[in-house]
């Protein structure tokens with residue numbers, strides 16, 4: 001991290017745990033840095049999944065952000081105090097806000 | 098909040114930024130709209146936050162940064178309006194574009210619309226590719242560009258293409274680890290690419306840079322396995338092993354992460370939703386919208402520039418963006434046809450510095466044919482968890498093309514709407530039917546392009 005970047009850290013809460021991330025990170029990036037492993041379960045099979053493309057194509061990064069489900073976490077930039085949580089859907093229901 | 102512009106540009110990569118700056122300079126009322134929070138597109142992602150420090154950082158892997166920064170600064174200095182973090186969910190004939198910033202939807206009208214939506218990585222499903230810990234090389238590079246994230250030890254990369262080598266070089270230069278590369282480029286590609294050598298030699302810089310990157314990665318002690326014919330990711334809840342076939346044997350390596358890459362293809366979701374005519378590009382093995390020499394699409398008032406209209410790379414994309422801007426200025430009546438052609442002449446000359454090398458690169462990094470038709474148990478559609486077997490069964494039941502297969506199986510009906518799996522599903526269907534890709538086609542795309550909530554729609558005045 002160069003000097004310009006390291007001064008720019010903010011705190012988010014990934015599954016309730018505080019984590020310092022770069023202000024330009026996405027919520028999906030924060031989840032990865034938190035070592036979250038999986039970020040959602042497939043609504044069809046329950047399999048664990050994680051962000052795949054990081055550029056808005058695959059929709060594999062759907063997470064609950066600040067309480068709102070099905071946010072595309074790779075497209076959401078972190079904000080101070082943001083709550084980033086796994087999305088675990090069951091019974092084939094994908095929840096849209 | 099509904100607004101009107103002369104020229105609306107969608108996508109703030111090299112093509113979009115160059116187009117917006119060029120048009121604005123000519124006095125065209127221009128808006129550049131982008132889904133990312135900062136300009137640059139994927140290629141110049143985070144270019145402003147890295148700033149001058151990123152440009153001056155020595156090393157072979159950073160060669161593009163100066164160009165990207167200059168382009169971004171030119172765009173910022175222009176009078177073009179800019180709206181970030183905004184997603185398009187519907188394009189209509191007549192230049193009506195519906196967008197949302199995640200909270201509120203609005204409609205923008207423009208006399209000319211330029212789609213500069215760039216490229217995406219070719220979807221090539223393989224066993225275990227849905228496991229956490231498996232992501233694309235492009236995804237990892239985005240993390241590197243936005244916050245200098247480096248992968249864990251025991252990271253392996255599998256696939257083919259220039260981006261793979263560039264990313265590996267960037268990680269190494271930044272002091273990070275890459276344990277090994279499984280290069281799936283078929284040996285025969287080298288021989289087939291030879292017929293395009295003349296073009297390649299006209300743009301030598303591309304070849305020199307590619308070779309420098311590979312040399313650097315090799316020198317760093319990264320294990321490189323050539324001519325890999327099959328790759329599988331294994332693990333329970335997270336990838337832990339990569340299994341691969343090379344030299345007649347299956348082997349395994351323990352991995353912390355596996356990154357996949359099989360080149361890039363046009364991100365044609367927007368041009369498709371518009372109903373523009375598309376063509377099958379056999380050399381690039383992908384569909385691209387049909388455009389004329391100015392980027393005009395088959396739909397009146399709409400044009401496309403850069404990689405979304407066929408992979409040309411960042412530098413040629415910027416030039417195409419400028420050409421499309423000149424054409425927009427002419428159509429709007431700000432410049433005459435003669436002025437447009439005079440301004441365009443040096444731009445067309447510039448294109449010859451970048452385009453002749455393409456067929457060589459396309460052939461050299463053509464995806465291995467056997468990888469495009471995954472075995473039965475592999476998930477092709479991640480959203481709906483549809484396997485290659487289910488697609489083949491649908492074909493067996495008489496489904497002729499992707500749209501029928503979609504109706505039979507739900508493949509492509511999830512939130513990504515077939516963005517990711519479309520091309521991969523078409524490959525499976527084409528192979529199962531024993532027909533070509535041009536005949537097979539891909540999914541139709543219907544609005545909304547992104548899921549839009551009622552709350553967002555409430556803000557729309559119609």
Ligand code: FES
Pocket residue numbers: 028051052053054055056057058059060061062072073074075
């Ligand atoms: S990771 Fe693919 S859309 Fe977010």
